[in-house]
Amino acid sequence: MSPTAxxxxxxxxxxxxxxxxxxALAAFVALVLFGRSGALPPDIANIAMRLxxxxxxxxxxxxxxxxxxxxxxxxxxxxxxxxxxxxxGWLCPxxxxxxxxxxxxxxxxxxxxxxxxxxxxYFVLLTLLVAAYAGNLTLMVLDPLTIAYRTLSTSxxxxxxxxxxxxxxxxxxxxxxxxxVGTLDGLIRPALLPVxxxxxxxxxxxxxxxxxxxxxxxxxxxxxxxxxxxxxGLLGLLSKVSLVRREVIETQCTHCxxxxxxxxxxxxxxxxxxxxxxxxxxxxxxxxxxSDPSECTMCLECLPACPQGATAFTLHKAPAQWNxxxxxxxxxxxxxxxxxxxxxxxxxxLAAGRDTPHWIQPPGARENDLLSKCIRCGQCARACPxxxxxxALFEAGVTGLWTPVLMPRVGYCDYSCNACGQVCPVQxxxxxxxxxxxxxxxxxxxxxTTRCIAWADHVDCIVCEEMCPLPDKAIKLEVAEVRTADxxxxxxxxxxxxxxxxxxxxxxxxxxxVNGQSAIRVYAPPA
Amino acid sequence: xxxxSRRQFLRRLAALSGATAGxxxxxxxxxxxxxxxxxxxxxxxxxxxxxxxxxTPASESAPSAKPSDSSASVDKPYLVVARGGDQPEELVRRxxxxxxxMERFVKPGANVIIKPNICVAYHTYEYAATTNPWVVxxxxxxxxEAGAGRVRVMDSPFGGTAxxxxxxxxxxxxxxxxxxxxxxxxxxxxxxxxxxEGKDIKNWNIYDDILQADxxxxxxxxxxxxxxxxxxxxxxxxxxxxxxxxxxxxxxxRLADLTSRVRPALTVVDAVRMLMANGPTxxxxxxxxxxxxxxxxxxxxxxxxxAATLFGLQPADLAYITAGAAMGxxxxxxANLKIEEIAVGG
Numbered sequence: 023m024s025p026t027a028x029x030x031x032x033x034x035x036x037x038x039x040x041x042x043x044x045x046a047l048a049a050f051v052a053l054v055l056f057g058r059s060g061a062l063p064p065d066i067a068n069i070a071m072r073l074x075x076x077x078x079x080x081x082x083x084x085x086x087x088x089x090x091x092x093x094x095x096x097x098x099x100x101x102x103x104x105x106x107x108x109x110x111g112w113l114c115p116x117x118x119x120x121x122x123x124x125x126x127x128x129x130x131x132x133x134x135x136x137x138x139x140x141x142x143x144y145f146v147l148l149t150l151l152v153a154a155y156a157g158n159l160t161l162m163v164l165d166p167l168t169i170a171y172r173t174l175s176t177s178x179x180x181x182x183x184x185x186x187x188x189x190x191x192x193x194x195x196x197x198x199x200x201x202x203v204g205t206l207d208g209l210i211r212p213a214l215l216p217v218x219x220x221x222x223x224x225x226x227x228x229x230x231x232x233x234x235x236x237x238x239x240x241x242x243x244x245x246x247x248x249x250x251x252x253x254x255g256l257l258g259l260l261s262k263v264s265l266v267r268r269e270v271i272e273t274q275c276t277h278c279x280x281x282x283x284x285x286x287x288x289x290x291x292x293x294x295x296x297x298x299x300x301x302x303x304x305x306x307x308x309x310x311x312x313s314d315p316s317e318c319t320m321c322l323e324c325l326p327a328c329p330q331g332a333t334a335f336t337l338h339k340a341p342a343q344w345n346x347x348x349x350x351x352x353x354x355x356x357x358x359x360x361x362x363x364x365x366x367x368x369x370x371x372l373a374a375g376r377d378t379p380h381w382i383q384p385p386g387a388r389e390n391d392l393l394s395k396c397i398r399c400g401q402c403a404r405a406c407p408x409x410x411x412x413x414a415l416f417e418a419g420v421t422g423l424w425t426p427v428l429m430p431r432v433g434y435c436d437y438s439c440n441a442c443g444q445v446c447p448v449q450x451x452x453x454x455x456x457x458x459x460x461x462x463x464x465x466x467x468x469x470x471t472t473r474c475i476a477w478a479d480h481v482d483c484i485v486c487e488e489m490c491p492l493p494d495k496a497i498k499l500e501v502a503e504v505r506t507a508d509x510x511x512x513x514x515x516x517x518x519x520x521x522x523x524x525x526x527x528x529x530x531x532x533x534x535x536v537n538g539q540s541a542i543r544v545y546a547p548p549a
Numbered sequence: 550x551x552x553x554s555r556r557q558f559l560r561r562l563a564a565l566s567g568a569t570a571g572x573x574x575x576x577x578x579x580x581x582x583x584x585x586x587x588x589x590x591x592x593x594x595x596x597x598x599x600x601x602x603x604x605t606p607a608s609e610s611a612p613s614a615k616p617s618d619s620s621a622s623v624d625k626p627y628l629v630v631a632r633g634g635d636q637p638e639e640l641v642r643r644x645x646x647x648x649x650x651m652e653r654f655v656k657p658g659a660n661v662i663i664k665p666n667i668c669v670a671y672h673t674y675e676y677a678a679t680t681n682p683w684v685v686x687x688x689x690x691x692x693x694e695a696g697a698g699r700v701r702v703m704d705s706p707f708g709g710t711a712x713x714x715x716x717x718x719x720x721x722x723x724x725x726x727x728x729x730x731x732x733x734x735x736x737x738x739x740x741x742x743x744x745x746e747g748k749d750i751k752n753w754n755i756y757d758d759i760l761q762a763d764x765x766x767x768x769x770x771x772x773x774x775x776x777x778x779x780x781x782x783x784x785x786x787x788x789x790x791x792x793x794x795x796x797x798x799x800x801x802x803r804l805a806d807l808t809s810r811v812r813p814a815l816t817v818v819d820a821v822r823m824l825m826a827n828g829p830t831x832x833x834x835x836x837x838x839x840x841x842x843x844x845x846x847x848x849x850x851x852x853x854x855x856a857a858t859l860f861g862l863q864p865a866d867l868a869y870i871t872a873g874a875a876m877g878x879x880x881x882x883x884a885n886l887k888i889e890e891i892a893v894g895g
Contacts, residue, residue, distance in 0.1 A: 060712060187736075192569055194737050204758070207735050212712060217733055407710045437830075438670035438709040438717065475798075484776040485794050491671055491708055493832030499775050515775070529708065535794030 032325035039111065039322055043118040050115040054174040055214060057404035059441030065091065068401050070115075071447035074167045075099050076150075076253040077397045081448045083154040085395045089449060099260065106261035110247055110254055111319030116166040116235070117247055121286070125239040134242035134288050139249045140317065141347035147255035148349060148357035149364070157394040158365050160421050166246075166253050168399045169232065172424065175404040176222040176413065177229040183215045220409045221432060228413075243286045247319065258316035259349070262342045266335050268318055270311035274332035277310055281324035281333055289317035290324065308343065315342045373419030379545040381417040382428040382526065384442045385435065385462040386452040388547075393418060395450035396425045402442035402451055408433030410528065411442060426451070428464065430528025430544045435464060437491035437527060465526025465544040467496070467519050473541040480506050480514045486530035486542045487517050496523035497530060497542075517542070625649045626889035627880075628846040628855055634893035637821045640843040641687035643891050644817070648845055650695070654814045657696035659763040663688055663729070664813070665702060666770045666785050667718050669830050670709025677822035678831035679718040680770040684819045684843065686723030688766055693728045700729040701758070704788045708830065732758075739791045746876065747806035749799050754791035759811060767813035767849060771840075771856050772824030772831070776800055779860060780829050781853040782816040783808050783869045801868025805876050808849060808869075816852040818844040820859050841893075850879025851886060858883070 030038070053070055056062045071077050078095035082088050098109055110117050150161040162168060194203045211217050222228075238245035247254050270281075282290040290313045311332070324333045368374065373381070383392055384402055403411040403426055410433030413424040426442070428435060440459040443451040454462060469486075471477035476484070487497040499515040506512055519542070526544045534540040629644040645651050655661055665680035672678050685702060692700045702724045706714040711733045715721040721731050734756060742755040759765055769785035776797060777784050783804045787793050789811060796803050820842040824831045831837070840859060846852040850873040854864035864870045864881035874881040 060710075189569070190737055200757075204735065204738060207737050208732065211735060212710070212733055217711065218736060407713075436670070436709045436713075438713055481798065482776055482800075483797055485797050487775045488797075488829060489707065491669065491830050491832070493827060493836075495827050495830075533707070533794055535797065 032322070032328075032331075035322045035325055042112050043121065046113045047115050047118040050170065051174060054171060054179060054404065057175060057401060057445070058212075058216065059405045059407050059439060059445070064405075064441070064444040067405070068399075068445050068447035069094065070167055070171070071397065071399045071401065073098050074165065074253065075102075076147075076165050076256050077162065077167065077399070077447070079256070080150060080154040080159055080162055080165075081395060081397055083151060084157050084159050085448070091447070098257075102257045102260040102264060104265050106264040106267060106315045106318055106320050107254065107257045108320040109257055110251075111321035114166055114247075114253075115170040116251075117244065117319070119170070119232075120236065120239060120244050120246060123236045123239065124243060125236070126243075128240040129243065132241065135249065137345075138347050140345075141349070141353060142249050143251050143255035143258070144347075144349040145353055145357055145360075146250065147252040147259075148354060149361045150252050152358050152361035153365060156361065156365055158361075158368065158421065159394065159397060160364075160368065160423060161252070162396075162398045163424050164250070164252055165397070165399075166251055168397065169235070171404075172398075172400045172413070173228050173232040175400055177225040177232075180220045180222060180225060181229075183219060186210070186215060187219065218409075222403070222409075223412045223415065223429070223432075242288065244319070248287050248317065261315045261318070262344070264315055265337055265339075266320075267315045267338045267342065268313050268320075268324065268333065268335055269338075270309065271332045271334055272309055274330045275311050276330055276332075278329065280329060281311060281327045284323045284327035285313070285318075286321055286323060287317045287319055289313040314345060316345075316348065368419060368421040371419040371421065373416065374421065377546055377549065378417050380427070380429075381414070381422075381546050382430070382465045382528070382544060383546075384411060384426050384428060384451045385440070385459045385464050386443060386454050387426070387450060388464070390450065390452050392425060392450050393422050395448055396422075397448055397450070398424045399447065400424070400426075401445050401447065402426045405441040405445040406433065407439055407441065408436055408532075410434055410532075428528065430465075430531035431540055432532075434529035434532040435527040437529075461525070463525050463547050465524075465528065466521050466547050467524050467526060467528070467530055467542050467544045469517060469519060470539075470541045470543060473536055473539075474517065475536060475541070476514050476516050478541075480504055480512050482515050483535065484515055484517065485533050485535055489529045489533045491527060491529060492523055492525070494523065496520045496525070625887075627848065627886045628844065628851050628888045629891065630855065630888065631843045631845075631891040631893055633841055635841070636893070637681050637683040637819075637841075637843070638687040638690075639893055640821070640841065641684055641817065641845075642691065643893055644843050644845040645688075645691055645815075647889050647891060648815075648847070651691040652695045654766070654847070655692050655695040655697045655764050658698040659692075659696075660761070661692045661697045661700045661764045661766065662759055662762040663692070663700065663702045663766045663768060664759070664785065664788060665704060665720060665768040665819075666772075666780065666788070666829075667704035667706055667711075667714045667720055668708065668788070669706055670714035670717050671830060672832055673717060674719050675822065675837070676831045676834065677770055677772060677824040677837045678829060679714070680720065680768050680819045681821045682719035682723040684817065684821065685720050685768055686727045686729075688768060688817065689724050689727035689729035692764075692766075697764075701732045701762075702729050703732040703734050703756075703758075705734040705756075707793065734789075742810065744806050744810045746809040748872075748876065749802040750806045753796075753807065755807075755810065756789040759789045764815070765811060765813040767816045769816075769818055770822070770824070771818050771820040771859060773826050773828030773836075773860075775828075777804070777869060778862065778867055779857060781818055781856050781867075782813070782849045783853055783873060786811050786813075801872045804869040805872035805878060808873055808878050809876060813849055815845065815847055816849040818852050818856040820844060820856060823859065825860070848879035850874055850881055851883070854881040854883055855888070 072094040075095040075098050078092040193199045235246050292310050410428045411426045412429045414422050414427035417427045440456045443453045490497045497517050502516050528544040530542045531540045531544045629647040631640040631644040665685045667679045689700050715731050738757040739754040740757045767782045769782050772780045774780040820840045823838045826836045844855050870881050
């Protein structure tokens with residue numbers, strides 16, 4: 023055992039790790055909770071994404087621009103060069119969630135999939151990076167931080183809010199509880215939960231995807247981290263040369279297998295416990311109880327597991343051994359081919375040939391080539407105070423899956439807000455000053471005169487005109503003499519859109535009192 | 550061990566669901582009671598000519614109109630207009646003093662809600678889309694000086710969040726400095742409310758606290774509006790209801806119906822700066838006219854009627870004034886009212 027490790031007992035080490043994990047997860051949840059605009063300075067709100075080396079590297083390859091703020095990721099790179107995949111074992115919110123929902127009982131004694139599958143994460147990583155270099159970031163939907171952020175912000179947080187709302191409503195209806203419930207509600211809204219409920223498209227889907235990742239734990243502990251996670255792959259490669267690595271003191275080891283059984287990523291190998299043939303071959307070339315630093319999350323569970331105190335974390339200078347499942351030439355070629363084919367197919371999608379009219383992007387994003395910069399983290403959707411920004415489904419084709427899209431009938435782009443651009447960790451949405459953002463055209467409004475209350479029913483309404491935020495309104499009212507279906511003459515104020523002035527903020531679309539689809543709709547602006 | 554704790558958990562869950570179900574039941578029983586007290590209010594027609602006084606906090610929960618109050622207004626003006634100077638606070642102080650002081654409206658310990666117009670988070674007060682912060686601040690101070698218990702200021706903006714709007718309008722700063730509270734209007738508190746005197750709408754979701762307050766003070770900023778022509782006191786009450794879009798159908802009558810239920814004890818029209826065009830959102834200083842004027846009255850219809858004349862309009866030009874007068878909510882016959890004009894030097 024190293025001198026530092028001796029000062030703290032093995033049990034305390036794992037307890038410390040669990041404490042750090044819980045704190046890191048709590049911090050991440052807090053970042054989501056306070057991710058709404060105005061709650062935190064944007065540079066704090068988006069700190070998790072800027073710490074993510076995969077997000078930073080992929081964005082760098084794709085946009086060919088390095089942002090100063092992204093240098094934060096070097097902290098995690100440095101951490102990895104010192105302590106291997108400690109990020110995965112100590113800090114990653116998704117990893118901690120997978121530890122919390124370990125599904126130990128469901129897993130039982132089931133044997134983990136073959137070690138060969140560990141290569142899958144490298145394949146995902148390489149494909150992601152090659153595609154990124156070619157300007158495509160679609161695979162960033164698989165980054166663990168974007169998964170965690172999306173799940174929390176679009177499904178778990180809104181769901182919690184709805185549950186709280188139901189309870190509050192039930193209690194508020196009781197006369198003698200009314201005052202205290204009202205006070206309580208005033209304390210938690212808007213501080214913790216939104217004043218108006220948020221609705222997200224596919225909230226259930228995001229929860230199901232997260233549940234699916236958790237369910238994989240039934241096949242192997244931390245299945246996602248072992249076999250699939252592209253960030254885990256990236257940090258795993260760096261860990262080949264990390265300074266502190268696990269080793270077994272051969273003279274003390276009795277080959278009891280206790281550490282191998284405890285290891286959550288199953289990387290500790292004894293000849294007699296090896297699963298597949300590759301493992302046996304690898305184990306034969308290594309001392310008993312050896313582990314792959316690329317797979318080790320530095321969770322330290324093996325320390326208290328060893329009855330002999332034969333596990334140690336010591337300094338190493340030579341790179342670790344390259345395994346059969348680690349990236350090789352064939353895998354690299356396969357990922358280049360996959361990325362090329364994928365990009366080819368995605369580029370032949372209809373949406374790539376012709377913009378869909380409903381692909382309304384956050385202010386400035388259209389002019390900024392959003393698709394090649396957006397890391398799909400969903401911070402903009404969280405920050406948007408009106409819930410207008412939604413995860414795109416097919417508006418931008420599969421290429422733009424879960425990139426931000428504005429849905430005016432769900433929310434409007436607030437004239438007093440530029441939060442999305444401020445919070446975007448990679449400036450895919452440019453950080454426009456409010457004055458500039460107010461001039462940014464994101465769409466154009468068109469009146470459906472067959473449904474408009476004034477045009478079709480000849481009744482004054484003017485809500486769209488009232489709502490238009492421009493100092494010189496883009497919607498004007500024309501007083502007109504019209505005839506009803508029965509031929510009776512009536513005077514009515516007809517709204518008209520001045521398209522030269524309209525910025526497409528969509529508040530008219532959002533507030534239009536016509537049922538269902540609005541009678542004034544915002545479409546993506548002409549190219 | 551595991552089984553026992555699970556059983557415990559289930560037991561607690563059952564108890565909790567039982568409690569929740571019980572709550573629903575209680576709620577169902579309790580629903581009819583709060584509006585019932587309101588229905589017994591004297592009709593507006595009786596009170597039309599009377600200056601209204603708020604009820605004392607102990608006796609009734611809503612400002613009520615008592616015909617006998619007319620004696621109180623014999624020596625006092627029915628409506629006050631203060632003009633001039635560069636101190637909105639001074640205009641407010643002088644007008645309220647002329648009306649008989651804030652003590653006339655606010656009894657010690659009263660629960661007061663001041664409803665300014667903070668409709669959007671877009672601009673600072675100079676653009677006259679939102680009520681002048683010093684006007685609101687002055688009213689908060691006067692209420693505190695009159696011994697009010699709690700003075701809350703609130704509105705629900707349609708553009709931007711309340712947090713942003715309260716800050717950008719400058720109102721938050723003045724209210725907090727004056728010892729008032731800013732309340733973010735909560736969805737929870739918009740409750741389906743009967744409007745017994747309503748001609749077009751008989752029930753609407755109205756902010757509960759506004760109905761429960763001892764005193765409601767309506768402080769609109771005088772400005773242009775596409776449908777209503779002008780946004781004044783009655784139009785400003787749109788901020789205390791849900792589904793405002795639908796209120797725009799037959800707006801004049803619906804605003805009068807709403808006013809019959811909300812009944813502000815005092816209306817103070819802020820015409821320090823008036824927004825002459827592109828309202829209610831504004832954004833162009835060229836559309837703003839500095840008038841340095843405050844119109845105050847216990848009669849919301851009268852206050853709106855006078856404010857309309859500041860724009861060169863007649864009370865009859867505004868549908869909600871006509872509807873309000875017809876319902877007996879107040880008077881629009883300015884020529885017959887005792888109006889005191891105050892010139893504030895400076």
